[in-house]
Amino acid sequence: MPITITDTADDRLSDYVGLTDVALRRRLEPEHGLFIAESEKVIRRALDAGYQPRSYLMAERWLTDLGDLVAAAEEADIPVFTGEHDVIESVTGFHLHRGALASMERLPLPPVASVVEGARRVMVLEDIVDHTNVGAIFRSAAALGVDAVLVTPRCADPLYRRAVRVSMGTVFQVPWTRIDPWPGSVDGLRELGFEVVALALTEDSVALDVYAANAPTRV
Template sequence: MPTTVSDPADPRLADYVSLTDVALRRRLEPEGGLYVAESEKVIRRALAAGHRPRSFLMAERWLTDLADVVEDAEAAGVPVLVGDHDVIERLTGFHLHRGALASMHRPVLPSLAETLEGARRVLVLEDVVDHTNVGAVFRSAAALGIDAVLVTPRCADPLYRRAVRVSMGTVFQVPWTRVDPWPGGVAALQELGFHVAALALSDDSVGLDELAADPPQRLALVLGTEGDGLARRTLAAVDTVVRIPMAGGVDSLNVAAAGAVAAWALRAPAHPEG
């Protein structure tokens, strides 16, 4: 049976404390081997991807919508905690209106070679620190046929609650891992047969249409951090610098929007009919 909780200091609720405190969660979640999934859809996608729950926290009204999840959790001995909205709000720092929360075991990230096996189109996020942008990139990657996403050591955590929510759970769908060191990882990608292109403004850049006219078989497209863009060492290491032609006096797009445009233009051709 679900367990009713009323005291925000209850130790069983420790995984959910101060979910809005980004600095705290950046330390607590990776070091504690956990991440927090928010909303019924995201929880279901995490479970479908094989991720293991540590516990669930929800208001009573959601026990019906998540009845099958609750039943499976109870059979596996996973705590299902139920509380009033005001208790949950005091605990987490926000009003729980998306159904439920789940504390999930953080999966072990695969190696670079495992992540890229069979991949033809890859996005690399260099030091993208905004969780909303990271989530948006993953959602575009899933929608536009990107085979994998790589994140550099200083990039925001794709499993942070906001990134997961913005991605609509597609962080569980698109294979991803961290590439470390960086930009030394450019050479590792090249050794795996990838043409590495950087999306940036530079004097030697080629237009997106030009690269799309004769696309490489395997392509890794590097997207830079908000504001500063890509590091000089990265631009020096890649095979091609590519730009999206702009109109209307606009010099650049948000990183997630730029990644979506480039992913669509450079999508892998369909395999020939056998």
Template sequence: MARIEHLDDLAGVDDDRLADYRDLRDVELRKHLEAEHGLFLAEGEKVVRRAIEAGHPVRSFLMAPRWLDGLADVLDTTDAPCFVLPERVIEEVTGFHVHRGALASLERTPLPAVADVLDDARSVLVLEDIVDHTNVGAIFRCAAGLGFDAVLLAPRCADPLYRRAVKVAMGTVFSVPWTRLPDWAGALPMLSAAGFTTVALTLADDAVPVEDAVAGVDKVALVLGSEGHGLSARWQQAADRRAVIPMAAGVDSLNVAAASAIACYVTARR
């Protein structure tokens, strides 16, 4: 059972035991801290549960008193410390209002090999240089909700385990298999050699409607590019097919998360 520790309201803000939870709004600082210590944060009851169910060891919990009963069964599964503070003090520690009331610091586990993630997969998302954590989280939620089997990320993509990404994904980063691509340059030829038809979402002149690009395809890898410039020329050229979501006059594209939802929906029904 977790060790319940009610911290003093005043001393709690500066308590070294809460170091995992400080400065959550400082993205660069958090990225450095989480990488250095091999941790990530889960926010909210559902997300905390999903992270623990996925096998991530718990470092600690931070929650308001009202969450102790609701998460009692989760607290029974670990001997990690559970720090309890009023919500106003939690806000001082973290730098924002934790309206879902509960946080957990968990340990990262080693990423699987690409071959293991692709094993038995038929529908895969491949992300190149998508740097916004909200977009990455939304894409994972689309992948889970629309039946995709895996997500592969280029080295410069945002971290799916960053708190904001986990929150937007509603914890689906723990249920959809994913990993990083060690070889960005050869990633799409590697997928083609593994039997996937790579379909790049792009505004290229030879792009066809996405429903046509995926029609009759068995194993498909949908390839999505960065928020600003889209896919690199290298990945556009390396893809087996190029596809577009037809738009009304005057609009050339959608936000990458919205585009992924449409493309996943069409692909899932191929």
């Protein structure tokens, strides 16, 4: 049975506290091996990608629309929390209007070599610190058929709630991992057969269409 919450200080809701506090979430989520999926579409894409839920939080009216998820959660003994909108907003810090939240278990990040194995086009996100931009880039990567994404150590977390939401769940579709050290791993990419190029506005830059016309097999 769904658990109705009335106490915003309920310890069982700790995964959902202060979701708009970027500094808090950047520290808490990786430390506890979790991330937050927001909206039915994103939650379903995360589940399809093999991520396991720790719990769900949703307004009561969504219990019917997400009935299959609720039933599966109950069968697996995964808590489903529900409550009035003002209670949920007090816990999370924002008005939940996308149906539901899910606290999901992170999966171990795979090694770079396995992520790029067989890939022809790999995108490196170098120190992109804005989560919205990271999500938008993943969505573009999926649309353009990029085979894999590598994220440098100082880049924002692709599994941060806003990044996942803006990506529309494509962070679960496009294979990715962290590449560390950077730029010390550039030579390693070359050893794997990639030509490493960068977008730059310089006098000797080559136009994208010119480069694409004679692009190597692996970039």
